[in-house]
Amino acid sequence: MVSDFLTDPRTGGLLVRPDEFEAIRSLLYEMSGISLNQNKREMVAARLARRVRHYQSASIADYLDRLQTDAAEQQEFVNCLTTNKTDFFRESHHFDYLRDTLLPRLADRRRVRVWSAGCSTGEEPYTLAMTLADHAPQADGWDVKILASDIDTAVLASAAKGVYPDDRLAGLSPDHLRRFFLRGTGANAGKVSVRPGLRDRIAFRRINLMDEPWPVRTRFDAIFCRNVVIYFDRPTQQRLFSRFAELLTPDGLLFLGHSENLHWMAETFTPAGPTVYRLRASADTPPPPAARKLSPIALPKPKVEEHTLILGDVKATRGPAVLKTLLGSCVAACLYDPETGVGGMNHFSLPGASDEGKNARYGAYAMELLITAIMKKGGHRDRLRAKVFGGAKVLNVESERLNVGAKNAEFVLQFLDDEGIPVVGRCLGGTSGLQVRFNPHTGTAGAKPLAGKELPPLVVAEKRFGDELTQKVAEPVDVELF
């Protein structure tokens, strides 16, 4: 049974009761629009432990009392609970899109306004500033202004300072580093700071996206709000995107994070590229009118294709479908194109390519077959997203050489990385088999561990095989599972 209290040492011994966690969730939602998942109780306890200690409070309840009246602490509370992961040139195709599509359109006016909404520690607005300095230079008469905002005052202060340790610079080319950054010396060795010429193009402001109205008067040619709304519920997202629509120029673009989309707001936005949206113009094909309410009639439900894959299978579909499989050390890659509803799954058992030629039990060929099958159905390679499953260590063997699961998992991640296909979901490794269900038209997928007597023959056979091997010689053996 799960205890009602958390005493994990990682939480600094702080106890957060379920009712207190509920109070924290609703406070954070009210202040920032962020909806915390139920499974974040431990994370919340760990992050708030520092604030509770700061006041030498005895309990989270005392701290929550203080929050009611202390505005400065309310800001600290939000700062503690935001998620700030970011990088220079994160999802770099967006900056290529800006260069290739937006800037040519603005070339006559030579004026560009961009908002990085939810800018975290500044890597995103500085990447925008570098892209614009390269392709819309002031020397050529361009008037460039970037607004960078965040609710979290700590990350915003760090963004405005523009100082980064060396290990944060992976996305930067040597040329960008040389032209736009100064290397620290003495106490600042191992860090760089943004050159003032670049920093001056950006206005850093604390803006809570939930506040109405925003202190913004200009209209934007582009709004970057990437990896922010994943923490918002649908009604909050809808209100926010409607307000962004009012602030975009008629040709303006909205850039979202890789796991976010706007297909459900088709009356306002229309896709313009991978996770890039523009306002729907009146000349665009209007979205279908809202259905009239008719009296209920019994019609057969639309047929949903359903397929169960076994080892060596590859299946791609277009439209509503369910793809299922059972995995032990095998891996199933589920790929989908969120714009066309095309996607598919494979099921392979060995990493890399086969010596005997084209064999879909091997990962390399299974992945190629899957991508080709998806493209044949009308999916677009550049828009593909991946969710990957399996690669468990179900074999009870000592030899790492026989740990095929780990090798399969490593292979599929490397393959997708090489192909530039983002992995937006994964359930890899572990020691239990999985039952996987994937809806390629929506990209939703779920995996359930196979327990005890439910283990299907597939995994049982794998286990038996492994047990036999351990009883044999320790000598490495070339094995093909299944």
Ligand SMILES: C[S@@+](CC[C@H](N)C(=O)[O-])C[C@H]1O[C@@H](n2cnc3c(N)ncnc32)[C@H](O)[C@@H]1O
């Ligand atoms: C994961 S970071 C994304 C940073 C950057 N956009 C990127 O994609 O790399 C999300 C940021 O959104 C900010 N955020 C969350 N809720 C917000 C709100 N209500 N108003 C403004 N910013 C918010 C967080 O503080 C955090 O810095």
